[in-house]
Amino acid sequence: xxxxxxxxxxxGVSGGIAAYKAAVLLRLLAERHACDVTVIPTEAALHFVGxxxxxxxxxxxxxxxxxxxxxxVPHVRLGQQADLVLVAPATADLLARAAHGLADDLLTATLLxxxxxxxxxxxxxxxxxxxxxTQANVxxxxxxxxxVLEPASGRLTGADAGPGRLPEPEALAEVAARVLAxxxxxxxxxxxxxxxxxxxxxxxxxxxxxxxxxxxxxxLGNRSSGRQGYALASTAAARGADVVLISANVELPAPAxxxxxxxxxxxxLREAVLGACAGTDDPAGAGRADVVVMAAAVADFRPDTVAxxxxxxxxxxxxxxxxxxxxxxRNPDVLAELVRTRAAAVIVGFAAETGDAEGDVLAHGRAKLxxxxxxxxxxxxxxxxKVFGKEVTEVTILDGAGGVRPLPAAGKDEIADAxxxxxxxxxxxxxxxxxxx
Numbered sequence: 001x002x003x004x005x006x007x008x009x010x011x012g013v014s015g016g017i018a019a020y021k022a023a024v025l026l027r028l029l030a031e032r033h034a035c036d037v038t039v040i041p042t043e044a045a046l047h048f049v050g051x052x053x054x055x056x057x058x059x060x061x062x063x064x065x066x067x068x069x070x071x072x073v074p075h076v077r078l079g080q081q082a083d084l085v086l087v088a089p090a091t092a093d094l095l096a097r098a099a100h101g102l103a104d105d106l107l108t109a110t111l112l113x114x115x116x117x118x119x120x121x122x123x124x125x126x127x128x129x130x131x132x133x134t135q136a137n138v139x140x141x142x143x144x145x146x147x148v149l150e151p152a153s154g155r156l157t158g159a160d161a162g163p164g165r166l167p168e169p170e171a172l173a174e175v176a177a178r179v180l181a182x183x184x185x186x187x188x189x190x191x192x193x194x195x196x197x198x199x200x201x202x203x204x205x206x207x208x209x210x211x212x213x214x215x216x217x218x219x220l221g222n223r224s225s226g227r228q229g230y231a232l233a234s235t236a237a238a239r240g241a242d243v244v245l246i247s248a249n250v251e252l253p254a255p256a257x258x259x260x261x262x263x264x265x266x267x268x269l270r271e272a273v274l275g276a277c278a279g280t281d282d283p284a285g286a287g288r289a290d291v292v293v294m295a296a297a298v299a300d301f302r303p304d305t306v307a308x309x310x311x312x313x314x315x316x317x318x319x320x321x322x323x324x325x326x327x328x329x330r331n332p333d334v335l336a337e338l339v340r341t342r343a344a345a346v347i348v349g350f351a352a353e354t355g356d357a358e359g360d361v362l363a364h365g366r367a368k369l370x371x372x373x374x375x376x377x378x379x380x381x382x383x384x385x386k387v388f389g390k391e392v393t394e395v396t397i398l399d400g401a402g403g404v405r406p407l408p409a410a411g412k413d414e415i416a417d418a419x420x421x422x423x424x425x426x427x428x429x430x431x432x433x434x435x436x437x
Contacts, residue, residue, distance in 0.1 A: 006034050006035060006036045007033070007034070007035045007036070007083045007084065007180045007184075008035070008036050008038070008081055008082050008083045008084075009029055009035045009036065009037045009038070009082065009083065009084045009085075009086060009176065009180075010037075010038050010040060010078055010079070010082045010084070010085045010086070010110060010114075011025065011026055011029065011037050011038070011039045011040070011058075011086055011087075011088070012039075012040050012041075012042075012085060012086065012087035012088075012090075012094075012107045012110070012111070013039060013040070013041040013042070013045040013049070013054075013087075013088070013089070014041075014042045014044065014045055014087065014089055014090055014091040014093070014094035014107070015042050015043070015044020015045045015046075015047060015048065015091060015093070015094075016045075016048070016089040016091045016123050016124065016166075017048060017157050018088075018089040018123040018165075018166035019041075019045050019048040019049045019089060020048060020049055021088070021089070021166055021168070021169050022039075022049070022088050022089065022169075023049060023053060023054075023057060024169040025086075025088055025169040025172050025173055026039060026054070026057050026058060027057060028169055028170065028173040029086075029173055029176060030057075030058070032173065033173060033176065033177045033180075035176075035180075037058050037060070038058065038060050038078060038082075039054040039055075039057075039058050039060070039062055040062075040063070040064070040078070040106050040107045040110060041054060041062065041064055041107070042064060042094065042105055042107055043064050043105065044091075044093075045064075046064065063106055064105055064106055064107075076109075076113050078106075078110045078113070079109075079110040079111070079112070079113030079114040079115070079116075080113055080114075080115065082110075082114060082116050083116050083117075083180060083183065084116055084117050084118075084119065084176060084179060084180055084183075085110065085111065085114045085116060085117070085118045085119070086118075086119045086120075086121070086172070086176050087107070087111075087118075087119070087120045087121065088120075088121035088123075088166060088172055089121060089122070089123035089124075089166045090120040090121055090122045090123065090148075091122075091123065091124055092122075092124045092128045092129070092131075092134050092137075094107070094108075094120075095120065095122060095134060095137045095138060095141065095148075096133070096134075096137050098111050098120070098137075098141060098146075099136075099137035099138075099140040099141050100137075116183075117147065117179045117180075117183060118145075118146045118147065119146075119147045119149065119175060119176065119179060120141065120146060120147070120148045120149065121149045121151070121166055121167060121172055121256065121257075122134075122138070122148065122149070122151045122164070122166075123151060123164065123165065123166035124151075124164050125156055125157070125160060125162075125164050126156070126160065126162035126163050126164045128164065129151060129163055129164045130163070142199060142200075142240070145196065145199075147175075147179070147196050147199075147238070147240055149167065149172075149175065149237065149256055149257030150163075150237075150242070150257045150258070150259065151163055151164050151165055151166065151167070152165040152166065152167045152168075152254065152256075153165060167254075167256035167257065168253060168254075168256075170253060171234075171253060171254065171255055171256035172256050174234055174255070174256065175234065175237065175238045175255075175256045175257065178234065178235055178238040178413060179238050181413070182238075182239075182417065196239050196240025197239055197240070197424060198236055198239040198240045198241035198420065198424075199239075199240030199241070200240070200242075201236075201240075201241045201242065201290040201291060202241070202242045202244075202279075202288070202289050202290050202291075203236050203241045203242070203243050203244070203289060203290060203291040203292070203293065204244045204246065204273060204276040204277050204289045204291070204292040204293070204344070205229055205232050205233045205236070205243065205244070205245050205246065205292075205293045205295060206229060206245075206246040206247075206248065206269060206273055206293070206294050206295055206296035206298075206334075207224075207226040207228070207229020207230055207232070207233065207245060207246070207247055207248065207250055207295050207296050208224055208225075208226035208229065208247055208248035208249050208250035208296050208297070209221055209222040209223065209224035209226070209248055209249055209296065209297040209298075209299075210222075210248045210249070210263070210264065210265050210266045210268075210269055210296065210297070210298050210299045211248075211249055211264055211265065211299075212265055212266065212299050212301070212302035212303060212331075213265070213303070213306050214303050214306065214307065214311065214326065215306065215307035215308075215309065215310050215311045216307075216308070216309065216310060217310050218310075218311070220299060220301070220302070220303065221249070221299070222297045222299065223297075224248075224296065224297035224352075225250070225252075226247065226248070226249075226250030226252055226296075227252065227391075227412050228295055228350075228393065228412050228415065228416070229245070229247075229250075229293075229295035229296060230245070230247075230250065230252050230255060231412040231413050231415070231416040232293055232295055232416045232419060232420070233245040233255050233258045234255035234256070234258065234413075234416075235413060235416040235417055235420060236416075236420060237255060237256065237257035237258050238257075239420060241291075243255075243257065243258045243259065244258075244259045244261065244276040244289075245258050245259065245260045245261065246261050246263055246269055246272045246273050246276065246296065247260050247261065247262050247263065248262075248263050248264065248269055248296050248298075249264060261276065265299075265302070266298050266299045266302060266331040266332070266334070267302075267331070267332070269296060269298060269334065270332050270334045270337070273292065273294075273334060273338070274334075274337070274338075274343065276289065277289040277292050277338065277343040277344055278343070288343075288344070289343065289344040289345075290344060290345050290346070291344055291345065291346045291347075291348065291423055292338055292343055292344040292346075292347055292348070293348040293350075293419070293423075294334065294335045294338070294347075294348065294349050294350060294374075295350050295378075296350075297350075297352060298331065298334055298335075299331055300330065300331055301328035301329065301330055301331060302328065302329060302331050303326050303327070303328060303329075304326075304327040304328065304329045305327075311324050333372075335347075335349045335372050335374060336371075336372055336373070338374075339372060339373045339374055340373075346375050346376070346423050346426055347374045347375050347376075348374060348375065348376045348377070348378065348419070348423065349368070349369075349372055349374040349376070349377045349378070350377070350378045350379075350380065351364070351365045351368045351369075351377055351378070351379045351380065352380045352382040353365055353368075353379060353380065353381060353382065354381070354382060354383040355381075355383065361379060361381045361383075362379060362396060362398075362404075365377060365379035365396065365398055366398060369398050369400065373400075374400070375399065375400050375426055376397055376398070376399050376400070376419075376422055376423065376426060377397070377398045377399075378395050378396075378397055378419060379395060379396045379397075379398060380393065380394075380395055381394070391411060391412065392409050392410065392411055392412075393409065393410070393412055393415055394407065394408065394409040394410075395407050395415055397418070397419065397422050399422070399426060401427075405422065
């Protein structure tokens, strides 16, 4: 694919109520991400959104069967020419037909001829998603290199709620953009179905900044936006990982295919991270984490006591100037605990540093790496308002063997990809001694 060419995306839509979201997804792909989109609905999908809608939004003819325009051989041509095939929603029926290699309509035939990344976003009732037959079909597709995203949890059809909801169109469009961007950078061979070198990996990521309450109104916090952690999570999902995101006070939409656990304080974050790394957070028994990335800004200290009412200027604990005195106590060092218990095969820390009289940013980063004992440490220079909340960042990755990898200024998505590349390249071992790769 040429660097400036518009990506050719086949958007498959199967017959679920969430098909209406695909109309928004189509507009996002075409307008925000500059893709040429061809929609292939199933016959069942047309019961929810009509052919005229798809044709009007895409500006292209719409077909469901292999007998339309036979002279153009669409069931072969569409798959061969696509840069990405994205199926959203993917119903239980569509997953089953794809897993068994059926080609009884234009969409399933296109899936068999696709020689590009294939992404499926399931949507169905919880019982259907959790059924052993569906899980077996998902496992089959993933083993073949198809990126099957985890569905979101939330309101389903009727009064039902639970896992099985289609992720929001904006999140799905971001996954598509990430997959296409990696293909454009030449990460994957043209014959590869999927750029998912993290497939089968369970990764735990913390993001955002913890807040330690002083009273019902005030707290001690920091300026972390969570953008880098969220970029790490969405990029990992787009590369095939099973992702748990521990999110501390972040106002960003949940990435598609990612299980988000909201937390507030450092103690809550510690409990959530340790549980996710041990697999105790997952009733399906996904097991221990392969990688944990501590991208969150965790408060080092918290108030010794928390007032049950708003602290007034005339508070009893005020000093002679009428200013309340707050005694701080140390929070647990979550990263050090992860290293001490060897909670994952690869442990990645973050260091937001500024230079001072005792050393520059890298000197402080090297000292922290030696002190914490993690495998990789991502060092940010945060002096002069350089990082927090910004779209572009510049980091250096240090490793436990003394390696130093400076990364040029780039968007946080590209930085996230580079961090995952470093994780995969790190010659670490699992706690049992088996290599990660």
